Amino acid sequence: MTQKEMHKLADIIIAKLEIKQAAWDREFHENLTQAAKDYQFEFTMSEEEQLIGDLAKLQTILMIYEKNEEYEKAAIILSKLNNIKTRLRKGDYNDED
Numbered sequence: 001m002t003q004k005e006m007h008k009l010a011d012i013i014i015a016k017l018e019i020k021q022a023a024w025d026r027e028f029h030e031n032l033t034q035a036a037k038d039y040q041f042e043f044t045m046s047e048e049e050q051l052i053g054d055l056a057k058l059q060t061i062l063m064i065y066e067k068n069e070e071y072e073k074a075a076i077i078l079s080k081l082n083n084i085k086t087r088l089r090k091g092d093y094n095d096e097d
Contacts, residue, residue: 051084051087055081055084055088058077058084059081061077062074062077062078062081
């Protein structure tokens with residue numbers, strides 16, 4: 001087989017693979033879309049998880065206020081933080097999970 005014939009054969013193989021790959025991609029996308037429709041995922045967060053998220057957010061805000069020397073705002077945030085920490089320590093939340 002000559003070099004020219006090998007290149008021609010390679011071009012034919014690549015063209016067929018490209019067509020096949022496009023079909024496989026289309027089939028994969030269709031299957032994935034159908035699976036997503038079939039499986040209705042409902043995300044719910046427990047109250048404890050929500051409190052932990054609020055705690056992280058408030059800690060970040062507190063750091064910003066302290067850095068900017070906005071101590072009155074920081075005091076308000078600190079009060080909210082302490083309230084959440086107390087609730088988490090006592091387990092004072094309604095988990096329905």
